[in-house]
Amino acid sequence: MRINVLQHTPNEGPGAIQSWSHDRHHEMYIYHPYQFGNLPTADETDMLIILGGPMSPNDDLPWIKQERVLIQQLLDHHKPIFGACFGGQQIAKTLGYQIGKAPHKEVGWAPVYRQTDAIPGIPEQVIALHWHEEMFAIPDQAQLLFSSDLVKNQGFLLGDNVIGLQFHFEPLADNVREMAVNDNTYPLDHNDLHQTPAEIIAHGVPAENKQVMYTLLDYIANH
Template sequence: MTDILILTHVDYCPPGHLAAVLEAHQLDYTVVRSDLGELDGYDLDRPHAVAVMGGPMSVNDDLPWIGAEVAALQHIIQRDIPLIGHCLGGQMIARALGAPVHRMPYTEVGWQPLVRRDKASPNPWLTHLPSEFPVYQWHSDTFGLPAGAEWLLSSPWCPNQAFAWGDKVLALQGHPEMTEALVTDWLRDWAHLLDETQASQQGLRQMLVDLPARVAALNRVAEGFYRHWLQLAFGDLRQPACPAA
């Protein structure tokens, strides 16, 4: 009954807080590594909800599994299944819906303020959110808005931070799934990629200030997205104890 598919693309971009939310609800889920060919042969008519996580590659890279994942997402969208994408996952959804994905002239990194763009007619994906709030970012590509999409969020460095398509698809450019461990691991392993001379990037020390409180607030942002995604798939769920980050 609770078949949930999570597509991942590299070991250091796992489901993160999404997994904690699903486990708190006692919902079973399957994690598939698209980049390792694990999507091949998977029954795409089985899942009732699908999430797509991040990764360091570009949708525009010449990798054979990218086309296979885009085709799989098109099948999921045609089935009208609740679908949520994070960073690369959001870009994959945009490509599946026929929108362009392109390189930005800079990399957006750190705790960036997002602004809601749905003020005239509030969107159900955002009902838990204030008009402005921070989300962790680390990306150099960004998506265009597909035909028929609703523009939901923007940041100072990336206008297209999120869109909804229909009532069951949400594409996010940021990383609401981050945990304290993921933030510290990324900054330990990938600090050499940071360039603090870019105004679009926070410094390493700045990103770690008040990290537990920042991640706790980010968890609440993520939980609102995931709650709506799960309600679309399974109806109202019993409110679990707050999952650990």
């Protein structure tokens, strides 16, 4: 399977998604549309991964709109799609749903709670990394997948092949350090989780996060 990854900032890479791709013997191609403007075609995409970034789907940038054309083509062909943060918002925006400010800015570690049993093997509660202040509306045809204490719309499952998350399961320890030292002013401004970059790094990545990431990707890859 060819896994095409859309990465939107240098410090938010695929992390455990890349580990999953290696362990499942897939081929991964990483695109940087914000820098180079290149995107894969739908025909050469078996699974699309859309990562996070500091931009908004509401920004008037050509490559952001071009990503949504690709997402729509893959939706039309029932191909697996996974989006994290900006990526999840891009999926929702493609489906015609609003992206706006969340009721709380969440930056740091906080629990998310499973809202459906549709995907077997997901714990009822997982401590996830949050790094956002915008939020997607849940598509009418999708199931609410996760919520947090501060933001209800944390994840959705669309059919059996599309998952959008507002938060991050994919970062490994090196990725968390990379995010925190490079985007180190973002957690300090009106953050309702009240965590500093040093505290975010010191928390460490819960061991189960990588397994949950694998479970989600296995589910959409096999349907």
